[in-house]
Amino acid sequence: MSFLLNEIAPDDPMWNKRGALYAPSGEGPTVWAADDIYTVKAASAQTKGNIGFIEATVPAGGGPVPHAHTDEYETFYVL
Template identity: 65%
Template sequence: MAETNRIAEIRNEATVTFSLAELDPEDPRWNKRGALYVPAGEGPTVWAVGDTYTIKATGDQTNGGFGFIEATVPPGGGTSPHAHGDEEETFYILDGELEFLDGDHIFTARTGDFIHVPRGTRHRFKNKSHHAARMIFMFTPPGAEKFIRDYSVPARPGEPAPPISEADAERAQEAIRRINMAVLPEPS
């Protein structure tokens, strides 16, 4: 009983109530700006592996918190199986559906689905439908989003991503050498 009363006392001590009228609106803590705002349709947009990626935030912009990308994956688009040695990757499907590989398991993710891939896990996504899929994904810690930006081709408005060229494949190989990522085979 005494322990229950002490917990209640601690909770009461930790609860601070104040009126907003008591706050000084000139206090710099309330006026400091620092939000990262990237309007819809803005951010560096590139073609990577035949998909269109818009980098909404890099680790430099999020104080090393995460990298954030918006993706449009056309029918037939997607990545090869791979694993990140340093980053975890998290996906949220905005529209459409994508086939995901998780280790040796394949499943279809649809609008509203969430997927988190721990580092060192073989994964990939493919659009096996007739319509483009849209998703957002993030890397924690950040870094891979910069490799995508730096080693991909800038997208041109109103055009689909071109087929992957030999130069694109060479740039991708160089990027893979620079980060701790392994390209892996499909499961048998």
């Protein structure tokens, strides 16, 4: 799934502190898509293309339609 978001500067002190990526709780570019809420915690541009991290709030029975990624990996951590 791709989102059209404003560009986040990789060296923005709001998101990068002392060489670490800082993703404050409750903050980050947020979009609503298909009844789910997605908040970007780490964009690819911030990690030199190594990882993108998205927090998703998904109601029971929700989520994206079944799909496959052929050029990237995807994993989930469920709370």
